Each structure stands twice: as C-alpha cells, then as structure tokens.
Amino acid sequence: MIDEIENILKELSTEQKNACISSSNVILTACPGSGKTRTLTHRLGYQVLKEPDSRKLKIAITYTNRAADEIINRLEGMNLDLSSVWTGTIHQFCMHFIIRPYAMYSKRLCKGYRIIDEDCKKKYRIKIANDLGIEPHKVDDPFNNKVIRIEYKRLLEKNKEIDFDDILSISNELLDACPFISSNIASIVSSILVDEFQDTNEYQYQILANIYKANKSITLMFVGDVNQAIFTSLGGIAKNKKELESLYETTFETMTLKECYRSTQRLVNLYSRFEISKTNAYSVSKYRDEVGVIQYSDSIQMQDLASEIAKIIKSKLEKGTSAEEICVVAPQWYLLFNLSRKLRLLLPDVSFNAPDISPIKYDPMNPLYLIARLLFMPAGKNVSLRKRIANHLISIIRDDFRINVLDNIQSYDVLKVINSCRYLNADGIICLKGAIDKVFELLKISLNQETSLLESKTSFFDRISSRVKNYNLSTDYESISKYFVEKNGVVISTIHGVKGEEYNTIIATGLLNGYLPHWDYIFDKTKKSYRKLETCKLLYVLCSRAKKNLYLFSECGHRTKGGKDYSATDELLLIKDMV
Secondary structure: OHHHHHHHHOOOOHHHHHHHHOOOOEEEEEOOOOOHHHHHHHHHHHHHHHOOOOOOEEEEEEOOHHHHHHHHHHHHOOOOOOOOEEEEEHHHHHHHHHHHHHHHHOOOOOOOOEEOOHHHHHHHHHHHHHHOOOOHHHOOOHHHOHHHHHHHHHHHHHHOEEOHHHHHHHHHHHHHHOHHHHHHHHOOEEEEEEEOHHHOOHHHHHHHHHHHHOOOOOEEEEEEOHHHOOOHHHOOOOOOHHHHHHHHOOOOEEEEEOEEOOOOHHHHHHHHHHOOOOOOOEEOOOOOOOOOEEEEEOOOEHHHHHHHHHHHHHHHHHOOOOHHHEEEEEOOHHHOHHHHHHHHHHOOOOOEEOOOOOOOOOOOOOHHHHHHHHHHOOOOOOHHHHHHHHHHHHHHHHHOOOOOOOOOOOHHHHHHHHHOOOOOOOEHHHHHHHHHHHHHHHOOOOOOOOHHHHHHHHHHHHHHHHHHHHHOOOOEHHHHHHHHOOOOOEEEEEOOOOOOOOEEEEEEOOOEOEEOOEHHHOOOOOOHHHHHHHHHHHHHHHHOOEEEEEEEEOOEOOEOOOOOEOOEOHHHHHHHHHO
16 A cells, blocks of 8 residues: 555655645645646545545545546546545535435425526526516626516526526525534545635635534645636635635645746746736746747737738647647637637638537536437547446436436446437437437336426427527537537637646737726726736736747727727736747
8 A cells, every 4th residue: 555655646746745645724826837636636546545444535626527527537547446536516516415415404495496507597587687677788787686686586496496506505505504414424524625716606615614614624625826716707716824714713734836847937937927926936847948939919900810820820730739739719709709710711721629509508417418418429438437427317317306216227227228329320319319218218207297307308408409590500410429529629718718728839819908807897897906906817827828839919900889999908018028
C-alpha cells in the first residue's frame, strides 16, 4: 500500500503533493495552468489508498458534469477501487443525497415532483407575463418582476414541478427543518472537496456547512481562484477565509499552487495585470522563455475580421499547430455565429468545433435525454461512462418519478436494450422513441399509469419537434449522432465556455465596452468599479487560456441601438505596453 501511495504522489510537484496529503481543512488557491485537476484527482486517490478499508465517501463537487467525468476518468486510469468516491455537480449532489432519499419530509415534494428545464421555465414566465398584461419585451428580465415570480412559484407548486434553483433551496430547507438528514449524510462522508469555489452560491455553502457541522471529522478542501470568479451574475460568491471559518465554525489552512505549467512567462506577466487578488504565479512550462505572439488591434473593421482571423488560423496550421490547439473566443455567443459561418467559407478544408443546435437539448437530469445520449453516443467507447449513465437513468426513474424498478435490472440490461435500437439508416427520432419504449418495457413501466413520466415524454418530444422545425434540423440517425461525439477542429466558444481549458493559440474578438461584460450583466450600471472588476476577471480568464500566442481584437463597426459606435475595452490599456 505504501508503494502505491508513493507511486501516486511521485509525479506531483512539492506544492501539489502538500495539497494532496494535508489532513487540515484547506483553502487552495490555484493559478491558471497549475495542475489543479491533477492535484484534485491525486488527492482523492491518496485518500482512497490511505483508508483502504473505509467505506466512507470521498466527495468531489464540481462546477460542470464535464469536470466530474474528467476526474473519474483519471481515477479509473489509476486502477483504484472507486466505490468510495462520488463526483458530480451541486445539483446532482442534492438530488442524490438529499431530495431523492428525503423527499417525503418536504410538503412540496412528498406527493411527487418533476424537474423542469430552462426552456419550460422561460415558457411559463412569458405566459404569466402575457396573462398579467405585461409585455415580456418591455421588461429587462420578466423573472425580476415580483408579481411574475410569485405566480411562477404558484404554478410550479400546482403542477408538482421544481426547477434547478428549487433543487438547492428545497435541499437547504430540508436540512434546516430536519437536522437528522445532515447527520445521516455526514455519517457516511469522510471528505468533501469543492472545485471552483469562487463560483459557489450561497445555498451551496449553507448546505455543505450543515453537513460538515454534523460531523467535524470530515476534511474540507475549497479549491479555486477568485480572479476567475466570472459567474457572479449567476450567484457565484467567492467567500474569503474569515467568512468560511465563520460559516463552517472551523479553521482553514491556506495553500497555493503558484507554478504555471501552461503559459510562457510573457503571458503570465500579461494576464497577472488583470488580477484582483495577487497570486505570485510564475511559469515553469517547458517553453516558459519563448516569446510567442501577443497582438492587439483596435483598428480592424468588423467586415474584415473573419478574413484577418482566417489568415492567423491558416498561418498557425501551416507552421504545424494542430487545429484543436487553436481557439476563437468572444464574450457572447451571438458574436460568434456569423463569424463561425464566414470562417467555414474562408477555410473550407479546416474542421471547426463550433456550437451546433441539436434537436435534443442537453438535459442531464431528464431520463429521456440520458436514453438519447446512450443511443447516439459511440457504443464501443468509454464503457464505464455508459454504465454510469445507465445507472443514473435507473435512479432518476426510481427516485424522482417514484416508480418501482426491479432490483435485478442492471446497467448492462439497459445498454443492451438501447443498443438494439441502433438503426443507422433510419430516422433518429423514430429510433429514440423505440429505445425509450424498450427501456420502459424492460423496467415494467406503463405510461398509462405513470402520468408524470408520460407528461415528461410528451414535453420532451414536443421540444424536439419545435427545435427541428425552428432550426430546420436533420433527424436521420447519423446526423443526430454527430451531436453526441467529441468534436475535432478549431474551437469556437465564449470566454465562459473555455474556462478551465487551454490552447496553443487564442484569438479573441468583441473586446468592447458593453460586450465585455455585457451591459445586461451589470446590476448597477452607474457603478464603474463593478464593471471594471468584472471586465478584469473576464480578461484574466481569457488571456490565461493561451499557452504561447494571444491575438486580441476590439474590432470597429459595432453599433448600439442608438447608432453609437462601441468603443474598445478600457481595461486593455493595462497591457498596451506589452503588445
């Protein structure tokens, strides 16, 4: 066992190793490119090996499903027993550990419930606004209207529905009302690790604090970087050490990962100018001393932007950079759609990994979406992931929809049934309907008796029909399958979308006041200090994605509704002497 532990730790730097083996409660500040995911993964692996006979759970709460999958995939590569490891988002944590097992203690959930997605939430609130005689387009955000919020909540309770925000608020209410729930959860947990804690909202802090205070032998680790707190508009709060110690009623050791394995020193020096909290980061990458390219332009016309970016992409590809190592970024998606189309025309031989509108919207808490994912994703690859999805599918049907599922039904049975519906020359939606029917048949589910699941199925396919019609999408099996495979090529994404990723070359556009950040995200438009703070964090995330080359554009030609020109982002003056 000692040899196995040493083997796990030997690849780590001193900073990373110390973070892995610490038995204290830790706040770990990790600069960009410092090997954070590696550190988190090895800490979990170290804890598994250190307590080989313990069945207590080591929990890692991530901001995205992708991050959770990445940690599990890396742990599986270590050939460890992962039965005591749980990873997932805070919403998945609340569903798995709080709502599903303890829904009977909630007046709102005890008679059943259905989780609605953002599309349904938007449809409801617009209908309510119309019913009240309020034109939605005359309100900045219809949901910020108090009357609409009250009616929306009343409608959800009437329909026995909850949305994503309810998952957290109801979980918190359950823990407050029934302290034994916190005690029960805490009794089976030995450690909790929170990734990207700067994006954690107040409910998440409170939920985990209730659990921790029920068993203070649990070890805590909060990992993140306040400089990358770009989700404040979604409720993210970067609590400091004093605030965490007060809330959790314990002490925390502060640790840092300052060594950047990603970028040249020149790039580290550049993005460090946007720091709101000093990290003292420095490059230890193998190309730390390379000059690379750092360019900034505020004179390119909007109509010439695609041609200029195409030249950069072509030049990098000719010099041997792979397409997957190039990323085109903008502050918002709508700035990228037309640019993406133009780049495809200018570079017809280059593959692009750009956002596509799928007939089947991403919805990981919907069992029908999970069936679709298993049907259309490659069958022979990542078998462990497919098994996890199948098990998750069974648990949602059993726990969320309160439907009895035979104990002898295994993930393999579900996968076998779904795989039998793969007809590559058939219409994909017909295949999906067949797969859903066969899974229900396997699970002995009669939709005539399960009205909640029937309603979910009806709305699921109504949404598919709407997306196919509105966006003129193809529904043949092969076309839909393309949405469920890992894409290759030059990446096109938003700043928020590339957080956590890295590329040899970053090309950023739309760096304009009012786009970075978007005016809609500024709660009080009179507070210039707030706008500057948010802009610096976005620029910090953007620039720190690059390994060697960074091209920044504040293109000319964008006009406001009032006919005024958008101006270049003021904060870029901080780095003008470096480009």
